[in-house]
Amino acid sequence: MASFELVEPRSLQEAFEHLDSDDPAVRPFGGGTALMLMMKAQLFKPVRLVSLRRLGRPFDGMSVSADETSFQIGAMTTFSQLEHSPEIRRHLPVVAQTMKTLANVRVRNVATVGGNLAHGDxxxxxxxxxxxxxxxxxxxxxxxxxxIPVADVFAGYYETTLGRGEVIAELEVPIRSSWRSHYAKVTTRAEHDWPALGIAVSARCRGKLVEDVSIVLSAAVDRPTRLGAAEKVLRGSIVDGALLRRVGEAAAAEVEIESDMRGSADYKKHLLRVHLGRALSHVVGV
Ligand SMILES: Cc1cc2nc3c(=O)[nH]c(=O)nc-3n(C[C@H](O)[C@H](O)[C@H](O)COP(=O)(O)OP(=O)(O)OC[C@H]3O[C@@H](n4cnc5c(N)ncnc54)[C@H](O)[C@@H]3O)c2cc1C
Structure with missing residues (x-):
């Protein structure tokens, strides 16, 4: 591996000076789990890596706003910190649930919230x-x-809208106590493998009536994608088996899915119909 410079600035100003370059081989460094893999595979040869770990707030730490309506999560928060936070479990239980099948403890101990978003995978x-x-x-x-909304970070397959010299400082997550959420990691091989599909669902319901809902599909598409047609079928409707089938059909019709080593496009559309229905049943409680 060719040598490179690793700097650990202690102020944002200093970090900006180190990042101020048109050379794509100068990059910020979160946990390094994705960068190291790319370096080992010789896909990325850094000239300078700028660690964000000594910048303090807002990059470090998590906090709930005084009125308990939002959660601030620093970009350098590790997955293990999310996993073990009682506040996360209380206010954002779906995040703690997602940690159960995310990578392994060694990765979770170092991978960061900011690096995970900026990677664009x-x-x-x-x-x-x-x-x-x-x-x-x-x-x-x-x-x-x-x-910006998280959706606007992604521009395509491993592409983001982050400009040269821009770094993610923190995430602000609304706390919506009347909503329930679920994430289905659909793998076609081992449980901790990369997903063939990721299906995230969040809904506000009154009994079986869906008042509002948000559905996002990942892994089978080039970037996490909101399923607007499926949401439209659900909004204002009472959930039963027939409705869930219509929602599944709407979802499968609105996305373009590529075949790959995790399954053919047709198979993944079938998985989408089945697992979206299950995720919604989980959230609505039917
Ligand atoms: C063995 C293994 C298994 C894995 N399994 C899973 C899995 O099951 N599910 C899953 O979701 N992920 C999995 N991951 C991926 C892991 O989640 C990502 O590698 C990780 O989220 C990247 O975070 P990081 O902090 O290590 O990023 P880094 O490697 O530090 O950086 C990744 C990219 O983001 C940039 N960057 C980093 N921080 C910032 C910032 N704050 N602002 C702007 N740019 C930044 C870097 O320049 C680089 O381009 C796995 C990884 C490994 C190595």
Whole structure:
């Protein structure tokens, strides 16, 4: 492996100076789990890696707003910190649930929330969950800051809208106590394998009546994708077997799915119909 510079700035200003380069081989460094794999495979040869781990707030730590309406999660928060946080379990239980089948403890101990979003890999488990929860991302650069919905981070297969010198500082997740959420990681081989489909669902219901709903599909598409047609079938309807079948058909019709090593397009559409119905049954409680 060729040598490279690793810097650990202690202020944002210093980080921006180190990141101020047009060279794509100068990059921020979160937990390094994705970067190291790319470096080992010689897909990425860094010139300089800028660690974000000594920047303090807002990159580090998690907090609930005083009125308990939102959760702030620093970009350098590790998956293990999410997994073991009583506050996450209380306010965002679907995030704790997602950790159960995400990678392994060694990866969870170092991989970060910010690196996971910035990587732009459509197979990752958390981005669809953040999307259905209505989360927003705070992005900072030497030019200032912008706050965008998580969906707007993704531009395509391993492509994001992050500009050169921009870093994700934190995530803001609304706490919606009247909504219930579920994430289905659908693997066609081992449980901890990369998903063939990721299905995240979040809904506000009164009994079996769905008042509002958000559904996001990942892994089988080039970026986490909201299933607007399926949501439309559900919104304002009473959930029963016939409705769930119509929702499954609407979902399968609205997305383009590619065949790959995890299954043919037809098989994955079948999985979508089946597992979306199950995820919705879980959330609605039928
Ligand atoms: C063995 C293994 C198994 C895995 N299994 C799963 C799994 O089951 N499910 C799953 O979802 N994921 C899985 N992962 C992937 C893992 O979730 C990602 O590798 C991880 O989320 C990336 O986070 P990181 O902090 O390590 O990112 P890094 O490797 O540090 O960075 C990834 C990319 O993001 C950029 N970056 C990092 N932080 C920021 C920031 N704050 N702002 C802007 N850009 C930034 C880097 O420059 C780089 O381009 C697995 C990984 C491994 C190695």
């Amino acid at each position: 459509p197979h990752l488990d958390l981005p669809p969950v953040w999307m259905t929860l209505g989360a927003k991302v705070r992005i900072v650069s030497k030019l200032g800051e912008r706050v």
